[in-house]
Amino acid sequence: MTASRRTIHIHCDQWHLAWDHSISPIATIRSGETLTFDLLDAACGQITENSTIEAVKTLDFSQVDQVNGPIYVEGAEPGDTLEIEMVDLQPATWGWTAIIPGFGLLADEFSEPALKIWQLEGGANGWGEFAPGIKLPLEPFCGEIGLAPAASGAHSTIPPYRHGGNMDTKHLTKGAHLYLPVEVTGALFSIGDGHAAQGDGEVCGTAIETPMQATLRLTVRKDIQVPEPQFLTAGPLTPRTNTAGYYATDGIGPDLMEATRNAIRHMIDYLQRTYHLSRADAYMLCSVAVDLKLCEVVDAPHWVVSAFLPLSIFTNPA
Template sequence: MSIHSVKRIQSHLAWDNSIPPAIRIKSGESVSFDCLDASNGQITAISTTSAISSLIFAQLDQVNGPVYIERAEPGDTLQVEVLDIETADWGWTALIPGFGLLADEFTEQALKVWSLDKAGWYAWFDAAKTIRIPLRPFAGEMGVAPGKTGAFSTIPPYNTGGNIDTKHLTVGSTLFLPIEVPGALFSIGDGHAAQGDGEVCGTAIETPMKVTVRLTVRKDKSYVKSPQFTTAAKSSQAVDEEYYCTTGIDSDMREATRSAVRHMIEFLGVEYKLSSVDAYMLCSVAGDLRLHEVVDMPNYVVGIMIPKSIFVNSPTR
């Protein structure tokens, strides 16, 4: 299979199905993307806190692409396998006035520039206090173009993906996205070296990245209505455990949670032939609810994660 590439300059600042594709590929082919950080290069390794006040917000959270995948049609599902991620040797975390879960309480701007030890896979938060952060890089933005006409901000998450900021989408994971337009028009960006579930202050360890994914059209997963994914082994707190996750995305956190559970019930019914009653009970005894993204308004991303190990003789697809 061919490996294609999307350059750093091939980026856009809205989800819009009228944007011409940067490249066209066949289903099952791989693409490497060269992405700037979420500031679009406005923050660098030598920046100081003053850089926050000069940010041009209209330039934030750009994504690279879009990629047109042959045979992709509305109603299909795009399978995105994360093959490789290479971060820069630096990153940044900031408090940006007006952003974050506690924006009303933390009103002063702040910037922390990190040195990333890619050999040891960690970064010191505070060496004197021996607080060290393991590096688990992933792309915060992965999505396809919406079926609706118009330009939609890259800041919030949507049912078609976008700024889902889900830390479990590391190398070895697979993301599934519902396709709403011919060709899917996939884009990616917003490199993170590490992040906690929720990204509560509004930024992770933001970093430029090079990421390679394999994009495959699936005709057999039409039940995917919002992002779903499988994690890689050792990517979560339960070492060696792998999960299948369904998500709900809504401006109301309770409704996002309800949607996530409904999607898992449907997944279990299709893939494991469980009745809705049995699937609902299984969600209660084995499913873990997670707040994946709580700061990119107006929408929240809530997931329910089922350990794959409970399906003894039937691996999750």
């Protein structure tokens, strides 16, 4: 059987909760082989399609952002690059978005939990309805993609690192190729955190979180070296939402983070005023649909951050 034809299946219960090179691999593959992962949602099954707000209130944060793996890739050595091709990404028929107290860009302003359960139709090319008159096209990807670090000990799966991790990069959709620097023998690859859709920035800390079936091809590249993650997108970027105009709000100031917060605050105000959303719903919609962009970073002392709202998601005129 050739490497290109063999497919290995990783089950949803084969997960771990830290980036740690001492964790034993659950499978060994040859370079160029394909794997299919059945992934739980980012809450590790604590939130289901029948959950209520109580699930957010009782969420055990020590169990979130689990990743499936690790996978030992034969021939991978420190200094190499692992190429991860997104062959197929299929979300479940449901997902969730939440405001989790203490988490997100505006955590100090949103102290009460909120939960939105989505019904997702049509698979990877389908839709999710946020509210009457607001439909989001699905563009699935995985937020957590990474390799084991050379540094000893357990490293949290919550942040991103040079070896990958919780990158939450919405452009790593089907057809994209991600390149990660290998730090340990075998690379020790893991993945998780399925997203059906997300805005650049994921401002409230959650996207449309969903169980995911992810099919990937892992290839050791000895001909290229990357210092930190790099990727080739399938392109064009977000083609299913780039079908109409955008409304953008700016945040301007000497502090990039505060300018970012202001851009989202202004967008929340706009969504409340124009589409009559609650403040919590407007914040969650920003997280799943609004893209943050650095529009100007060279004219000190002030920088410009813009929040872009795709008007194509609204089925009724404002």
